[in-house]
Amino acid sequence: MDIKKTPLFEEHKKLEAKFGPFGGWDMPISYSGIIQEHNWTRKSACIFDICHMGEFIISGPKAAEALNKIVTMNVEEIPLKSCKYGFMLNETGGVIDDLIVYKIEADKFMMVVNAATTNKDLENLKKHLPESISLENISDNIAKIDLQGPLSREIIQDVLSVDVSSLEYYTFSSYNFLGQENIISRTGYTGELGFEIYVEVDKAVELWGKLLSDERVKPAGLGARDTLRLEMSYPLYGHELDDNTGPLEAGLKMFVDLEKDFIAKDMLLKSQQEGLKKRLVCFKVNSRRAPRNGYKILKDNNEIGAVTSGSFSPSLGYGIGMGYITPEYKDAGTQIKLTDSKVQLEAEIIKRPFYKDGSLKK
Template sequence: MADLKRTPLFELYQEHNAKTIDFGGWDLPVQFSSIKAEHEAVRTQAGLFDVSHMGEFEVEGVGSLAFLQKLLTNDLSKLVDGQAIYTAMCYENGGTVDDLLVYRKADEQYLVVVNASNIEKDWDWMVQYKPESVSMNNISDDTALLAIQGPLAENILQKLTDEDLADIRPFRFKDNSTVAGVKALVSRTGYTGEDGFELYVKSADAPSLWGQLLTEGAEDGLVPTGLGARDTLRFEAKLALYGQELTKDISPLEAGIGFAVKVNKEDPFIGQDALKRQKEEGLSRKLVGIEMLDKGIPRAGYEVFVDGESIGFVTTGTQSPTLKKNVGLALLDINHTELGTKVEVQVRKKRIAAIVVATPFYKRPRS
């Protein structure tokens, strides 16, 4: 087996009794204490994640905006400096290459953040469309990413920076900030359904920042948090995961992220015609929530049936730590997606009763 890649924080994991797993070729912590305890900490206090496996590309030069507009489903023309946007990148047939974040740092200067498992694929896809006037730089290996998430995230982080964090609204960021003596891009974004920040720093600075955040946040209940809780948190908030809710065979519209697809934007993008057609003709399937009525957990890949006929499959499922219910996201035939529709999930050799329910399963309380 090939050697697993490691983030700059790997040596620190053992200090917190981390249990690591192979995650897309990376040796990453699935949990430090327990998934449920870490999940609860993020929902009620705060959690600190190492997500340095994510990919970062710098895109700059004359024509950068036009280049990204051609590749991406959302409309970047309305971005201002210091603003980020969530978007998808599609194939001609509307299938998804990846979902990603784009940060506008200045006119014709962007940071593109992609999923770890797609770094090479995304790079190759983008390079083939890049005009000569645009430069692309893969800074993934030189960049670490820490995410502090939860209702106390701002309080904790504010102790370590002179930046007024209250001024950074959701999907806004401050570049060249200093946090605990470390230069950082501070972004009010995350993947948990909670308030919080993501901190992009140089790889060499990550261990120091990690330690100072945990020390400063200890009295507020900040805990190191692994990929297990990251998955249950994003799942409850119905945040798509590439490889499950989004794939080359699942379009952004089917996956429920139509808000990030501007089919009528003036700058044509790859996959626009296919997605426009999908929207105009109506989807043949879409992502919905299901809740198990009988005992059983709907795991990814399990088939879903109505009257003995297969109507789709589960993309993600677990016992929700917040709801204490067995729930899942499933991509189903459009004719069986109304709330209250009774379905059956094939759990091993049995078909277990379930019902279509509203999503997201969790919404952050308004403050």
């Protein structure tokens, strides 16, 4: 399969980005350096090319009711112009994808999904949506650029001349700029105040250039996106979530409405009754060394789990990570070891998130 390029690929080349593959796409990993980009997002604002992610429009009479059977959050309770995070599950209760549903009109929703899972998600929706509901994959027509950082609200105001000051966390609206109506939502993956901007694909370069012309804005790649989300202990599909892992094991019950019916709800209830077999935990290392995906987690020399994500934390100055362990050891304060064949790190389980000073709800 050919590796895909976003409409901003040439812009990234001009900026001399380092590229890497992600979810079938050739994506910018960093420009000036991951730590610089990370710190600039926490201090000012950065733009991220997120065009690789997928978007679907789901519409038709009783669309909310139909969608509600497929996702874990309660779609019928989403207010107009609000969005909600949740999951699509397979029959065994594993996560097909984590996603956000936007309520655009009473019977019209946008679903935003991960890049690598777009086709799998589409298949699952086709399989379960009734024929009366229309499902449109608009991923190739929509460019998504995220602006994240404490100054992002003023920057949008100054650069695009639109007032997003009334947008609450996890709401969105349609705004006129670049000669068309575009959705801006107050959402993100960094723990900072931030916005996700959706425009027609042929407006991507213009929007990128406009935002970048403001000296408070720098470009950031997927490297910084990963360290920023990890400091917030946000899950990344393929690491903390996958087809064999359920949302309860990941500690994400607040995004699952067990009061309504949805695919594999019975499996979740069963796993809860029987007791969860593993739990996601956060841990900090007692040095600058980073645990890496796949490291074993040991307690008193017994293997109790494995690391799913790990990095040096630029904001905190030490190694941090997440991983699944046997539930009995999940409490904060537990001392553990993280090892591969060459490295052994001392770590302590802590309460999420790692980073608590973000401007997210400012």
